[in-house]
Amino acid sequence: xxxxxxxxxxxxxxxxxxxxxxxLLFLTAxxxxxLGSVNLFGDANIARYLKEVCLTLIWICSVVIAITTAAxxxxxxxxxxTIFPLLAKPVTRxxxxxxxxxxxxxxxxxxxxxxxxxxxxxxxxxxxxxPLVNYFQALLLHILFCGVVxxxxxxxxxxxxxxxxTVTIVGVVVMGILLLGRHLxxxxxxxxxxxxxxxDTLYYSIPNLEWYDVRDLIIHxxxxxxxxxxxxxxxxxxxxxxxFLVAAWMRxxxxxxx
Amino acid sequence: MNTPDSLKxxxxxLARRPGLHLALLFGLTFGLAKIQHPRxxxxxxRNSRHDDPLSSLLxxxxxxxxxxxxxxxxxxxxxxxxxxxxxxxxSHRTAHMAEDAGVTSSxxxxxxxxxxxxVRNWIDAHGRKHFPSVHTHxxxxxxxxxxxxxxxxxxxxxxxxxxxxxxxxxxxxxxYWLRRTGGHVEAEQFLREGLRANPDSPxxxxxxxxxxxxxxxxxRARNIWELAWRHWQExxxxxxxxxxxxxxxxxxxxxxxxxxxxxxxxxRCLHWLSVLLPLKPNPEEIRKRIAEVQAGLPLGDTxxxxxxxxxxx
Amino acid sequence: MKVALHGLDLTVSPGEVFxxxxxxxxxxTTTMNVLLGFANATSGSAHLFGTDVRQPIARQRISYLPxxxxxxKFLTAEELLRFYARIFRxxxxxxxxxxxxxxxxxxxEHARKRPIxxxxxxxxxxxxxxxxxxxxxxxxxxxxxxxxxDPIGRMKVREIIQRLKNEGKTVFFSSHEMGExxxxxDRVAILHQGELKAAGTVASLLARNETNLEQAFLRIIGFxxxxxxxxxxxxSLLLAS
Numbered sequence: 001x002x003x004x005x006x007x008x009x010x011x012x013x014x015x016x017x018x019x020x021x022x023x024l025l026f027l028t029a030x031x032x033x034x035l036g037s038v039n040l041f042g043d044a045n046i047a048r049y050l051k052e053v054c055l056t057l058i059w060i061c062s063v064v065i066a067i068t069t070a071a072x073x074x075x076x077x078x079x080x081x082t083i084f085p086l087l088a089k090p091v092t093r094x095x096x097x098x099x100x101x102x103x104x105x106x107x108x109x110x111x112x113x114x115x116x117x118x119x120x121x122x123x124x125x126x127x128x129x130x131p132l133v134n135y136f137q138a139l140l141l142h143i144l145f146c147g148v149v150x151x152x153x154x155x156x157x158x159x160x161x162x163x164x165x166t167v168t169i170v171g172v173v174v175m176g177i178l179l180l181g182r183h184l185x186x187x188x189x190x191x192x193x194x195x196x197x198x199x200d201t202l203y204y205s206i207p208n209l210e211w212y213d214v215r216d217l218i219i220h221x222x223x224x225x226x227x228x229x230x231x232x233x234x235x236x237x238x239x240x241x242x243x244f245l246v247a248a249w250m251r252x253x254x255x256x257x258x
Numbered sequence: 259m260n261t262p263d264s265l266k267x268x269x270x271x272l273a274r275r276p277g278l279h280l281a282l283l284f285g286l287t288f289g290l291a292k293i294q295h296p297r298x299x300x301x302x303x304r305n306s307r308h309d310d311p312l313s314s315l316l317x318x319x320x321x322x323x324x325x326x327x328x329x330x331x332x333x334x335x336x337x338x339x340x341x342x343x344x345x346x347x348x349s350h351r352t353a354h355m356a357e358d359a360g361v362t363s364s365x366x367x368x369x370x371x372x373x374x375x376x377v378r379n380w381i382d383a384h385g386r387k388h389f390p391s392v393h394t395h396x397x398x399x400x401x402x403x404x405x406x407x408x409x410x411x412x413x414x415x416x417x418x419x420x421x422x423x424x425x426x427x428x429x430x431x432x433x434y435w436l437r438r439t440g441g442h443v444e445a446e447q448f449l450r451e452g453l454r455a456n457p458d459s460p461x462x463x464x465x466x467x468x469x470x471x472x473x474x475x476x477x478r479a480r481n482i483w484e485l486a487w488r489h490w491q492e493x494x495x496x497x498x499x500x501x502x503x504x505x506x507x508x509x510x511x512x513x514x515x516x517x518x519x520x521x522x523x524x525x526r527c528l529h530w531l532s533v534l535l536p537l538k539p540n541p542e543e544i545r546k547r548i549a550e551v552q553a554g555l556p557l558g559d560t561x562x563x564x565x566x567x568x569x570x571x
Numbered sequence: 572m573k574v575a576l577h578g579l580d581l582t583v584s585p586g587e588v589f590x591x592x593x594x595x596x597x598x599x600t601t602t603m604n605v606l607l608g609f610a611n612a613t614s615g616s617a618h619l620f621g622t623d624v625r626q627p628i629a630r631q632r633i634s635y636l637p638x639x640x641x642x643x644k645f646l647t648a649e650e651l652l653r654f655y656a657r658i659f660r661x662x663x664x665x666x667x668x669x670x671x672x673x674x675x676x677x678x679x680e681h682a683r684k685r686p687i688x689x690x691x692x693x694x695x696x697x698x699x700x701x702x703x704x705x706x707x708x709x710x711x712x713x714x715x716x717x718x719x720x721d722p723i724g725r726m727k728v729r730e731i732i733q734r735l736k737n738e739g740k741t742v743f744f745s746s747h748e749m750g751e752x753x754x755x756x757d758r759v760a761i762l763h764q765g766e767l768k769a770a771g772t773v774a775s776l777l778a779r780n781e782t783n784l785e786q787a788f789l790r791i792i793g794f795x796x797x798x799x800x801x802x803x804x805x806x807s808l809l810l811a812s
Contacts, residue, residue: 002657002658002660003657003658005657006654006657006658009654009657010643010646010654013645013646013650014643014645017645018645038413040412040413040416041409041412041416041436041441041444041448042441042444043409043412043439043441043444045409046409046410046412046413047410048334048410049334049410049413049414080641080643080644081637081639081641082641082642082643084607084609084635084637085635085636085637085642085655085699085702085703087607087608087609088607088630088633088634088635088637088712089630089655089658089659089706090627090628090629090630090631090658090659091627091630091658092627180344182382182385183342183344183345185378185379185381185382186344186345186375186378187344203381204381208381208385210385210388211384211385211388212388213388214388214389216338216389216390217338217388217389217390219338220334220337220338220390221337222337222338222390225387225388226387229384229387229388232384256610257609257610
């Protein structure tokens with residue numbers, strides 16, 4: 001475990017020293033504050049559109065951070081040859097992979113915590129109302145979402161040749177699932193036949209990432225979710241994380257390092 | 259001293275001072291911009307349609323965004339419980355926020371609570387716990403129980419109007435909800451903005467009249483509604499009878515009739531009701547109202563004029 | 572299919588400084604890759620301290636300095652050493668003491684808090700040497716440790732190797748610098764086209780009319796040999812058992 005945590009620490013340090021997260025946070029804050037300064041019929045208490053803009057930006061940033069951070073881990077180690085002195089230690093490839101996963105996930109979680117603090121401040125300033133438990137639930141689900149995406153990206157990074165391919169393909173898959181995943185079954189029923197069967201198989205096979213997107217509940221101040229729902233989502237997410245990491249490990253352990 | 263030599267010395271001195279280079283270049287670009295500015299302004303004046311940055315950026319595609327934002331306002335009206343393009347949209351063909359505002363006739367059919375359909379499988383069942391799944395309207399039964407949150411739809415209507423100033427419904431719906439949330443002055447300003455982009459729009463004039471009515475300015479309300487009626491006639495007379503906007507006509511005429519009834523102008527009230535009569539597919543109610551007015555009773559609320567959004571205190 | 576190694580049978584004794592020589596493409600790096608578990612032999616076995624190299628625990632007492640390597644650019648030398656020390660589970664107090672000692676040995680104390688991306692090639696090489704020493708290994712596997720270094724740097728590396736030998740460590744390194752190998756090595760092995768051509772002390776490898784290792788090397792590898800091709804088979808590698 002200490003080896004995994006050591007690798008995790010290096011990944012987190014890398015994220016802290018790269019400028020990506022700060023740039024994204026700055027842009028999110030800038031756009032949110034600009035839109036918040038727009039005069040909308042002289043009413044300074046209109047909050048929900050701002051919450052939506054802020055949360056949408058946070059989601060976009062989280063997808064970017066999760067995918068770009070995870071996509072470059074293994075390829076960068078190979079390209080810079082830092083994988084050799086690492087694996088020359090009593091470290092297995094599984095430990096490297098797990099360390100990278102935990103590091104990327106922790107990095108995402110830390111960034112998200114920052115983003116959500118900003119979101120809390122913005123929404124609280126407008127609504128004068130802090131449903132902290134609801135926000136915490138949303139943050140928890142968002143972190144779980146990032147976990148699944150990071151695991152999927154790590155799998156992609158050991159399958160595809162270049163980080164850019166991984167980023168593109170995983171990005172398209174993730175956005176596709178978020179936008180269309182919920183509707184695949186409906187479309188499958190309408191289409192029918194072989195295509196319908198394929199769509200249905202896809203529907204049941206893909207991780208339902210849209211479950212973790214509870215923006216509408218937060219924006220429109222719906223009551224908090226039942227904790228059993230979140231626990232179920234956590235288990236579901238953990239299952240997919242395990243699946244992707246095992247697949248990544250099976251590929252990585254046979255991979256030539258040069 | 260030789261001129262070429264002094265020039266060479268000057269150039270050499272210049273080469274040694276890069277700051278001076280920058281200052282000279284800046285001066286040159288600034289001067290050129292000043293010279294070009296009048297020509298650019300003249301060009302833009304000739305092509306004023308393209309002066310708006312959003313038009314330049316998005317072109318006609320801005321109407322798509324405007325439509326999206328208009329729908330977004332209705333999504334907000336429902337606190338997020340809204341069909342996507344892949345769901346059954348029969349119960350949401352007409353925006354409920356417009357329906358409730360009384361600015362348009364409804365084309366909605368089907369059950370507005372059941373557009374998601376029955377639960378199909380365990381994924382669907384579990385998924386529905388992650389997004390709004392109860393039909394509500396803002397203000398009436400908001401999920402957080404707070405009142406006067408109808409204003410949350412206004413930003414999207416504002417953005418929609420910026421992108422497509424020629425969509426009249428945006429102004430009328432927004433004005434209604436602004437009046438509902440106490441923004442009477444803002445409602446009127448917004449309607450006037452809409453009128454600048456859509457001169458003589460009877461819909462906007464009707465809403466403007468309602469603003470004046472709320473402000474207890476009956477004379478002006480009358481004038482505006484009569485103007486709206488004239489513009490309606492000019493616009494609709496060219497259309498076949500079955501395509502004319504009877505909904506707006508009904509609203510205009512009944513509001514005029516009620517205004518005259520309150521002012522004690524029975525003849526004028528009867529005049530407007532008689533103009534309304536042929537426009538109604540089921541005129542029985544109007545005949546009843548005519549009889550009541552003829553009997554000396556005031557004209558009460560009707561389906562076309564259920565009440566006022568909110569009078570100014 | 573190209574054969575990288577064929578019939579390689581080698582044993583290195585504890586406390587030895589063992590030179591591993593061969594022209595480019597001879598199979599030196601492949602041998603090291605097999606020893607370190609980066610690549611799997613298609614047949615045969617390799618052991619470190621009696622443990623099969625495929626077990627991660629086999630690498631507990633060794634360290635490795637690759638020929639060309641770039642360490643995590645965003646880390647400082649101190650952080651890099653701390654990271655590797657954590658992998659070896661060195662207790663905190665001991666860890667800090669060793670970091671100080673190793674940085675002093677490789678003369679990187681003045682740059683310990685600077686990110687590695689600001690280091691020169693020589694400094695990076697020394698950082699590499701530092702990470703190879705952090706766990707106080709019993710066996711060091713060095714792949715061309717003086718590659719890219721200036722004469723002073725090469726001298727310092729030789730001094731470090733000599734010092735390690737005096738401490739009873741085993742050093743297994745490959746090099747193209749014959750003079751260096753002659754000076755520090757107890758024994759050498761010469762590899763050519765995947766095959767072990769000769770192994771023994773420097774003196775035993777010299778023929779009657781040869782005065783230095785370079786001459787012996789060129790003779791042993793020859794100039795008229797054809798290149799062959801088959802897979803890496805039947806090799807047995809034992810180090811420091």
